[in-house]
Amino acid sequence: MKELFPLLAGDPELVYLDTAATSQKPKSVIERLERYYRTENANVHRGVYELSEHATRAFEEARRSVARWINASDKEVIFTRGTTEAINLVASSAGHLRLSPGDEILLTVAEHHSNIVPWQIAAQRAGAKVRYIPMTGAMRIDLDAARAMINPRTKFVALAHISNALGVIHPIREVIALAKKVGAWTLIDGAQGAAHLAIDVRELDCDFYAFSGHKAYGPTGIGVLYGKAEHLNAMPPYQGGGDMIERVTLEGSTWNELPSKFEAGTPHIAGAIGLGAAIEFMASLDLPATLAHDRALGVQLLEALTDFPNVKTFVKPGDDWIGIVTFAHASIHPHDLAAICDASKICIRAGHHCAQPLMEVLGVSATARVAPALYNSRSDIEAFLKALRKAEQLFA
Amino acid sequence: MPAGPQADWKELILDHYKNPRFFGEPTGWRWDAEEHNRTCGDHVHVYLSQADGLASLMFTGAGCSLCIASSSLMCSLLQNVDLETSRSTLGQFQRVWDQGAPNEAAETWQLIAALRQYPVRSRCVRLPWQALQKITEVWAGESLV
Known part of the structure; x- marks a missing residue:
């Protein structure tokens, strides 16, 4: 290898x-990045010339590859800088939408800081509370404790698919099922999961799944947020800028459709295309x-x-x-x-x-x-x- | 680079790690500062005690060999010193860290210079010195009053 x-x-x-x-990065990913910069580089979604159209096609083809890989629709695949930005997007935007004083966000004590701090910020802003599912002595999620902790005030349940420090695959299906009983939205931090397991977001029935390219043989600086379209449509934008708007006037703006609504500014085009190559590599394994x-x-x-x-x-x-x-x-x-x-x-x-x-x-x-x-x-x-x-x- | 074979200074640095000098919280200390290494959770707590206008340092904390050895070496340099010596020692640390120690420098400085062999761990080495910087600033502010 x-x-x-x-x-x-x-x-x-x-x-x-x-x-x-x-x-580490496979040759195919490195070569794909190089080919993009050598022969295909142009901004996307803007140009009316062939080179830009070509870059846009390559970028959107990468999105389709991601969508097929995780069994989502194209518009449910948001390109981000990585898992961290994807989680921040949900905690901030969906937090604005759903959190009220006294509400609860449920995490586990084994989370990466990236799946703790964004929620703490969202909770502080809304007057909500972050609670943590403990681990058993065998360093597995204490599902009995999770059952006891999830209640109608729980608005979000967020946990890693695989713990980065322990390497343990968490029982996310069970936790997602518990969250659904009370209508809580679930976010799976797939930073480690997407690099090791085949992901089917429909089968998991999670509300959000976040992962990074660089842990899954892809480039740094590119990641993915999968979100159910109905949620992403209901959520306010996370960042404002080019591409995410439909119309801008001095009085206000309206938002573009998914996925552009959550992709303000020029995206990491090469990164997304490189991630597409990384997915091809993983599909070959x-x-x-x-x-x-x-x-x-x-x-x-x-x-x-x-x-x-x-x-x-x-x-x-x-x-x-x-x-x-x-x-x-x-x-x-x-x-x-x-x-x-x-x-x-x-x-x-x-x-x-x-x-x-x-x-x-x-x-x-x-x-x-x-x-x-x-x-x-x-x-x-x-x-x-x-x-x-x-x-x-x-x-x- | 310090004089003598590499093994010698490695042993001396290890000795400062295993048997740190001036380790512990002194009674009746005047100023203190604590620093944390955000990448690993290591921490160093430096205390300054004063007697007859002169200061002496001690430290507590938990850290890797470079962090503890650096703390031990720093405290060894700062016993019964005045504010000016504390300031000039900070300056000397920066010079040695940037450029190494001249051959005629004392062994303590040679050992500190030897820590430059591990540039990726500069945060570990600098931790106690950052605490000293804070304490020296407070001391300087006090002496203006």
């Missing part, structure tokens, strides 16, 4: 184990086999870590786990471990993974995270273990 990824093919010594932060591969590498690491008495892990493997291994070491700070790995050209993540509330639940301020992907092999895990042993010698 490494041969499909120019950065990895060009540096065979590099061991990249930080795919949960961003994936056997996703269940890829997930099994990642999980097997995670199991290899977890089993090896049982020989390190100072290492504490937090998640047991299961079908609801994608192979991400997060751990704390009794005498090595995660930054120090990451630096020692870096000296051996091994890239791992160290820190709170933008999930500080979860770190509190885990009882640590930071952890090290190894996130294997399709281009990793057993030898990459062995290289990491060698670096860990070296760190233990140094910090013993």
Whole structure:
């Protein structure tokens, strides 16, 4: 697989184990971006010349690819800068529409800051309250607690499809069903989910699904918000500018139809087209086999870590786990471990993974995270273990 | 770069991490400042105590080896010092961090210069110095009154 990824093919010594932060990019995506800038570059939805028409067709074809991939209609696919902007859009715009004083927004304690802070801002503005579903000791969502917490005041339920820090696939179908009983709108943070699982938003019946291109083999700076058309039509615009208007007068403006209503200004055209290429790449994969591969590498690491008495892990493997291994070491700070790995050209993540509330639940301020992907092999895990042993010698 | 083989300064830095100097909250401290590293949650709390117009620093906190070693080295440099020394030490840290330490500089500065080997972790190293900057500003404001 490494041969499909120019950065990895060009540096065979590099061991990249930080795919949960961003994936490496396949050659096909890089070449598609280059082709766009070399031969197709023009602004979209504006020009009356052929080059602009061509760019517009390529941009809208990328939207259709996304829509087909997640089983949505084209107008329900909003291009954003990434998952973060997509969640902010919903929290702000749908928050304006739906939140009143005393209403509740339900999240989990394991969320990425991007799925906490926008809701806190929306709640503060509306006088609403954010509540958090706890985790069980096995670091799974406590569904009994969720059942008890969801009530008629709950207006939004937002949670990750897959936890970025734990690698656990959350039971989103169950949570969506609970939310529906009280009429709450559901948002799924698919930053990790869209990179590992086939997504069918109709089958999930979520109200919104957000994901980033860069974690799913695509470019940085491009992401997607899927939203049910009836909701997007009812929501006020998030940003004003070109493209999102139907008519502007000095007295006021009217809004364009979906999806343009939520795409103010010149979009990231190349990014969207690159994301289309990334989806083609993912469509060429056997996703269940890829997930099994990642999980097997995670199991290899977890089993090896049982020989390190100072290492504490937090998640047991299961079908609801994608192979991400997060751990704390009794005498090595995660930054120090990451630096020692870096000296051996091994890239791992160290820190709170933008999930500080979860770190509190885990009882640590930071952890090290190894996130294997399709281009990793057993030898990459062995290289990491060698670096860990070296760190233990140094910090013993 | 410090004199001597790499292994020596690595050991000395590790020693400051494992056995930090001036670690703890002093009784009767006059000013304090706390800094957090937003990428990892590490934190350093620096305290300044005064006696006869001279100041001494101590610190508490939790962090990686570079953060703790940097705090320990900083406090080692600032014992029984006046405001001007505190200011000039801050300036000296910036110069050493930007350019390295001259060969004739004291070992403490050589060790601080050695931390430049880890440029991606500058936030870890700078954390206690940012706290010192805040404390020194308060001290300077007070001395104007």
